[in-house]
Amino acid sequence: MGAKSKKSNADAVYSKKSVKSSNPFDTAIAQTAKRLNPFDVHVNKEKFKILGRICKHDRGLPGVSRAKALQKRSETLGRQYAVKHKTNKFVDHRIGKHLSGDQLTESVMNARFLSEKLAQVRASNKAEKFNLNDDELLTHRGQTLEEIEQYRDERSDDEDIDDEGLNAEFTSTAHFGGDGDTPQDRQTAIEEMISEQKRRKNEIAKDKDEVHDLTEKLDANYKELLPLVAKATKDEQHEKPPPDAYDKLLKEMIFEPRGSVTDKLIDPEELAKQEAARLDKLENERLRRMKADGEEQEANVQIPHRSADDLDDGYFAAGNEDDGDDILAYDLDGNLGTHLNSKREAGDATGQSDEKDNESEEDGENDDDDEEETEDSDSEVDNLSDLKESDSESDQGEAPQPKNKTKPQKQKTSETVDTSIPYTIKMPKTYEDFTELLAKYTPTQQVTIVERIIKCNHPKLEGVNRENVVKLYAFLLQYIKDMFEDASEQDIRLHFQLVAQLMPHLYDLTHLNPDRMSNTLLDVIKEKYAEYRKNHKVYPTLDTLIYFKLVSNLYSTSDFRHPLATPTYIFMQHILSRARVRTRQDIAMGLFIITIALEFGSRSKRLLPAVFNFLLGIVHMAIPKRQVDQIEIVPPFERDGPFSKLLAIPATSESKTLESQQLQAADLVTHTITLDFKVRALDITLRLVKQIFEEQIGEHTGACFLASPFLPLMELLPLKLYPKHVQQHFAEAKSTLECVAAKKMKPLAPPDKKPKALRLLEPRFEVVYDDKRRPKMSKQKEERAKLLHKIKREKKGAIREIRRDTAFVQDLKLKQQLQSDKERHEKVKRIYQEASVQQGELNELARAKKRKKF
């Protein structure tokens, strides 16, 4: 406080000095402001100013603090002293004895009253024992409350203005003379006035009586009316008509929760945008997983130039970021000039694609991913359109009729069927029940049933359903197994259709509880693998392949490492590299696995070596060989013998007329190899080869090592025997392969290492020397010394306090002594006074007697 005031003072001084204010009262301090008397302030003078030391005791207010201490003592010690040697004291036992004034609320008062009453009752219990009307009469101003209530006339309260005094008009005329036309004398005037006053009073009384009468009347009438009114309202309630539709609607509208403002309707554009953003996010996440633990940058990636002074703080000089920037530099010939990177690239025809790749990978992950993303999606869209076209083409090519037929049929059935299936279906307990349930219906109905089971057993409806859904998933897997394990040529297509329709539901199911469902599927795959492992030279049953496809459809297979996709990959690799290829079924299954494997790697562009080996093997099998010929090929394919030329076609003309065809579902279940299958298989192989090298691995460095073995083998194919479309595919595949195989590569070099930062030396601070020489002590001892010091100081303080206490008490004693002395002195004086008066009277009497005598 002192400091503050000082500062304000200083300010004032400063302002006085610098700015001569025009107003002389500007700096004046109000008379009433609480100010410190400068004589009250005690200042402890500081000899040296020490930096960093906070001084608490530079000034003090001895007067104030002394007064405070005194007050505190009188409140504590003084009280104690006052009741010293007292044997009893007055104790307040009332309820709420600590409350005062405003704090005394109604409830406290009531409680007090009650307790008081109880005490009274208790005291007079015996006397009042036989008192029947025990209720005490409460009084107010001597009257009982009942009486007061009886005579109370509330309505007269406000009107009771008996102004006994004279009215203003009269007084003004009477006292101040008025106009002067007062012919009558004073006597008559007064009389008149009195009579007037009386008349007025009478009138008022009369009015009052009238009003009273009328109100009485009204009251009586009202009392008569009252039952009628009550009845009427009740009747009305009874008679209330049943609410009609309008009322209902109204009520509903009233009570309907109103939509909150934030949930405004989203227009489709916004929705699409949100969806796109969501997909974008998911895609980015997928890419991150695909790369996995900061997977390698490409070996030949050039890191943009980095200065040795680069601090790695993520800050880039503005120009540095842009690669297409022009750099001022000497070229090989020693000419100074700007090199336009972009131009050079444009000129470089062969390395163009490579450069681009490098660039895109150079630019770092985040920025470029988006671009790539868009590119990807573009290309994907393209692919899709391609796909559709090819589909439609092939449809037209092979057999447009059956497809067209089946579609409308399907629609029809789905329309008619829905009514025949119950809407709520309980979850079957066992697998037998499940199959029984499904057996009753056609495939499309089965799908509806599954859908409805899912809906009825949605985990959000009930907790138990969580188990049910998992069970249903397991049942479905089992069902798939049963369907495909021993499928025949006739029903395989139906089974595939059913699985295709089940696919979205399986997807939904997996999303309900990803962990449990995935573990179920993983267990199934594990089981299948264990089965396959027993004899790894034989292809597994068809259902295994369907599970692979399921994995491909439901999971993000592009991940670098995926708990389900990776084991499946290994499984597929194992099958492709070990299982013997002897029948049409084997070949078809191998091709099926290859297509699934390609799906797995379609985004991540990963490769499975066995895929190439298998494709090579099929090309190898299609080459007709003489007995002695041996063309090198890796197992599971055979170098010679009948199995080495399974797909070789005889030199007849009928093969030339075959139509282009996709692989058929029946291929997966039949064993005999027909001519059309031979052509078909080779055709698909060629197309696959083209797709793999074009879309998937063509751009990887070293892809030529995979492509080159195909070329010599393909040269040996008897191309003339095959129909035109095969020849066309052959040409396409060959050109792609040649392109990939001829690719040149840059020798591997390790990525440039980051320039090592200069070693920075930490400044060395010395311990601050404070000139205090204390003995060095151990920590414990130091602590103890500190404590002892503290004790000493506290002790001192305590002694001082005690001393002051005694002084205070002595002071009190002295005051008391003086007080009592004074009283006694006065008493003595009075006694003397009285005695002297008495004596004087006596003397007077005596003197009078003497006088009489004399």
Place this chain on the structure above:
Amino acid sequence: MKQPLAKKSAHIEDVDVSAKRTNVPAELQQKANAFLNSSNVDTKVLREIVYLLEEPECNAIGVMHVLEVIFKNLLKRKCISAAEKQQEKTKSKGKANQSNAKCQTLYNKAWSFLLVDWGSASKEESSVALKVCMQLILSESKYIYSNAWPRNALRSVLETLVNSETTPPTAVAAFQKYARCLDVLQMTYELLPELAPNIFADSPNMALNYLAIINLLDLGKTVLNAKEYHIGPGTDKQPNFEYNQTRKHLNAVWKGIIASCSGVDEKVHRQVLVVLLERILPHLQDPILLTDFLMDSLHQFDGPIALLALQGIFTLMQQQNITYPDVYQKLYNMFYPRMFYNKYKARLFYLADIFLTSTHLPENLVAAFVKRLARLALKSPTEDAIIMIRFICNLLLRHTGLQRLICATGAASAVEISDPYDETELDPVKAGALKSSLWEMSLLQKHAVPEVANAARFVSKSLPVVEFDLSALLEMKECDIFDDEVKKEVNHFTLGYERPTNFALPQNDIVTKYWDII
């Protein structure tokens, strides 16, 4: 094998115990008990029991166990005696001998039945039969020959093994346990030369059986140090196991094999080589004599036989200082895609690892190996790919000059080239591998199996400091990779985010592009 010794005193419980173990029918058990409890030997009952073996539908294993117990007791009671002593006994004792003689014949009969039983298909049966035989040999030597070895019995056992129709004989697995006993080991080696089939080419089955037996007879240090005995350490009659003696027999056995092993088919040849490498080579007196045999095997065959021969030659090079001029070329040409499907590929990796240990090898030679391994890794099954990548990594660490395969100089890395390495060149030195670069590794980084992709990452990251231990990898199978992958702590199954509406994927579908199935 100490259990029966302990059990001898209470033979009746013995029957019970063994009965419980093998579900012997109760009647048979009672019969056996009654037979053993009666003081006189009732040959009729014995005969009945023995001939039970001949009936096809009886519980052969149970009967065998019962017979084992019975004959052990009879041997203990000296009711059966060896053939030589019988003569004397007939003279000294009158009536009792008759039953003894009968017992003897029955005993022999039982032996022959047991030996026939080995031929039976059931693995369990044959192994039990062998076990019973060995137990009988044990008690025979104990009570009749006073701890000497019944040579004939063992001989008959071995003979049956060799002549067995199935290859390898089913009882071999059971015999393995006994082959660890030193006395059995010695006796077998002693007996084997007599049993060798004359010409391997004529009877490949017998030859294989014979080799299978030898394959069990391990004279390695662990066996010698274990000092297990079937009957017990030697006495004065039967001298203790002597390594030198056995070694002499072993050499005789090998001489027999090499003499009769001409014009054999590949399977037998391979087995001969395996036996040679595993069991015989370390104990041969003049291993240098093998050079011809091994060289022939190396040059005339390829695949596993050549590989085994190469291993043999390697041992000779190590121990006998023979020189073989183009051993590296031979080794180099053993790496070809088909070899992953060979039985002995682990051995090949092991050998190659040893051959290429020396840091004084010319760089271009090792570079050729590295390139070839890298090429093969692109075609091989997963587990081999991992081994080869690790191996390449080790080679780069050993031969630091080879690191130019992954660290081209700045000037060189700017120019694009096609691979100068010639895959078809037979001579590794001329393959031109040193000018190449390990692009295969960068392709392998795109391998679908994360193990492989991770292993190949050394190219773009940095080489490890210490070499990998290949021996742990050599035993790995494809299934192990699957199991490892499945066992990994699963944290999250990431799902696809596009809902498929039918069999095809929403994007990038390939299956339906090539298949007309829906």
